[in-house]
Amino acid sequence: MNIYPLIFSNNPRYRIARHILFWGSWILYYTIFVTLSWPKFPFFKAFVPAIIVETLSMPMDMAFCYSIIYFLIPRYLSRGKYISFVLLWLLLSLVFIFCFRLYTNYVDPAIYASFGMHSKMEHSSNFIWDFFYLFSQINMEGCLTAAIKLGKMWYIKQQEVDLIKSEKSKIEPVLHNGEMKPVFLINALDKVELLSQQKPIVIPGMIRKIKNLLLYILYDTNQGKVNLQKELKLIEEYVALEKEGNDNLKVQVNIIGNMSGERIAPFIILSLVENSFRQLSLLDLKDKFLNLEIRFVEGQLYISVAWSKPVDSSTLANGGNVFLQNIGKRLNLLYPHSHELKVLIKTDQFIINCKIDLHEAIN
Numbered sequence: 001m002n003i004y005p006l007i008f009s010n011n012p013r014y015r016i017a018r019h020i021l022f023w024g025s026w027i028l029y030y031t032i033f034v035t036l037s038w039p040k041f042p043f044f045k046a047f048v049p050a051i052i053v054e055t056l057s058m059p060m061d062m063a064f065c066y067s068i069i070y071f072l073i074p075r076y077l078s079r080g081k082y083i084s085f086v087l088l089w090l091l092l093s094l095v096f097i098f099c100f101r102l103y104t105n106y107v108d109p110a111i112y113a114s115f116g117m118h119s120k121m122e123h124s125s126n127f128i129w130d131f132f133y134l135f136s137q138i139n140m141e142g143c144l145t146a147a148i149k150l151g152k153m154w155y156i157k158q159q160e161v162d163l164i165k166s167e168k169s170k171i172e173p174v175l176h177n178g179e180m181k182p183v184f185l186i187n188a189l190d191k192v193e194l195l196s197q198q199k200p201i202v203i204p205g206m207i208r209k210i211k212n213l214l215l216y217i218l219y220d221t222n223q224g225k226v227n228l229q230k231e232l233k234l235i236e237e238y239v240a241l242e243k244e245g246n247d248n249l250k251v252q253v254n255i256i257g258n259m260s261g262e263r264i265a266p267f268i269i270l271s272l273v274e275n276s277f278r279q280l281s282l283l284d285l286k287d288k289f290l291n292l293e294i295r296f297v298e299g300q301l302y303i304s305v306a307w308s309k310p311v312d313s314s315t316l317a318n319g320g321n322v323f324l325q326n327i328g329k330r331l332n333l334l335y336p337h338s339h340e341l342k343v344l345i346k347t348d349q350f351i352i353n354c355k356i357d358l359h360e361a362i363n
Contacts, residue, residue, distance in 0.1 A: 008152065022148075023058060026141070030054045041117065049115040053108055060103065064096045064138060065145040073149060089142070097134045188213075188241055202244055209237045225263035228301075228358070232259070232294065235273055239292070242277045249280070250289045257296030262358055265334045268327070269294070269303060272352060275323050276305045279350065283309055296358075303354040311347055324352070335360060 006014050006021075031051040038046040068089065076085035188210050192203060216234050232255055243251055273292060280288055288308050295302040324343060331339045331354075338360035344351040 008155075022145075023062065026061070027051065027054045027058060038117075045115070046117070049112050049117060053111050056107065056111075057100070057103055060096060060099055061138070061141055064092055065141055067092055068142050068146050069149040073146065093135055093138055093142070096138050097131065100134055100138065101130075191241075191245055194245070199245070206241060206244055209241045212237055213241075224265065226266045228259045228262040228264045228296075231264060231266070231269060235270055235292075238270070238273065246288075248287050250287070252289075252291045254291075254293045256294070259296045262296065262301075264301065264356070264358055265330070268330065268354075268356070271323075271327060272303060272305055272354065275327075276307050276350075276352070280307045285310060299357055299359045301356045301358050303356075304351065306349050306351040308348060309345075309350050331356070 006018050009015070028051075031047060031054050034050040034054070035043055035046045038050075072085055072088055072092075076082075076088065188206070192206050192210070213234055216230075236253060236255075239251055239253055243249060276290060276292075280290055285308055290305070290307040293302075293304045324341070328341050331341060335356055338357035340353070340355040342353045344353065
């Protein structure tokens with residue numbers, strides 16, 4: 001069996017195999033340790049009741065360890081809630097010590113007695129000594145499983161960093177050739193120049209929107225992630241900017257969900273919306289529409305952009321397919337296995353649907 005998938009694969013076959021291997025090794029280690037501590041009995045006579053005792057107590061060990069690696073680490077340690085992480089770990093330790101003490105008082109002696117032996121677990125009259133003995137025993141298991149979990153997380157993160165470095169060298173030419181960078185500011189300035197003669201009253205508002213978008217692109221988008229609420233606010237300003245001077249264009253924007261505190265990689269939503277307007281501007285239609293819906297539900301961001309098209313058209317214009325391929329590359333890089341990007345072509349409209357799990361990004 002290949003060692004890499006045995007350790008890292010999420011395939012149920014490999015996951016079950018590595019868990020069986022770990023707990024089987026743990027039972028065997030403790031059984032041999034306990035058996036060797038019975039000098040008055042032959043090895044194999046002490047081995048059988050010892051392995052039964054350790055096997056029956058294993059569910060308690062599993063409950064404790066899995067609570068740490070599947071609950072405490074992802075929900076508290078990974079989110080920087082270190083005090084809560086430590087306090088809950090200590091609470092779990094106390095619960096286990098209580099359960100283990102009950103087990104050694106009632107189950108353990110019965111098993112050994114059935115083999116004509118007295119229980120090896122003898123409790124000291126010193127409660128503090130007993131407590132720290134059990135505390136160290138359970139936390140040796142907890143620390144070992146936590147170390148394995150954190151080691152795997154570190155290794156996977158390093159692999160992701162190496163992947164990003166590798167992919168960055170491939171994708172940088174695409175990111176700098178104008179396909180992934182918003183180019184609407186130049187078009188907006190051209191529109192300002194045109195409308196300054198026709199509708200001078202709208203110019204101050206357009207200049208303010210252009211300024212906000214320019215500052216956002218120059219400074220905020222240099223970060224790995226940007227505030228989602230701020231990005232959506234600027235998208236609304238960009239939509240209003242595009243509507244200026246387009247009397248035959250109907251735009252509907254619908255934003256649903258509580259997005260407070262959420263963050264997203266830059267040049268995803270804004271680029272999708274910009275491309276939609278650019279595609280729409282190239283189409284020869286008397287009346288045009290663009291519908292943008294953004295929903296956020298339990299960490300999942302749903303983006304749907306639909307715009308009108310001629311009935312006799314079935315493809316995206318002026319490199320639109322290349323643009324979407326570049327967006328797909330960016331999503332694959334930043335949200336691997338946690339996004340979907342689909343294009344639907346209907347009789348009278350193009351639709352782009354994008355789903356992103358914001359909590360699964362590579363930082």
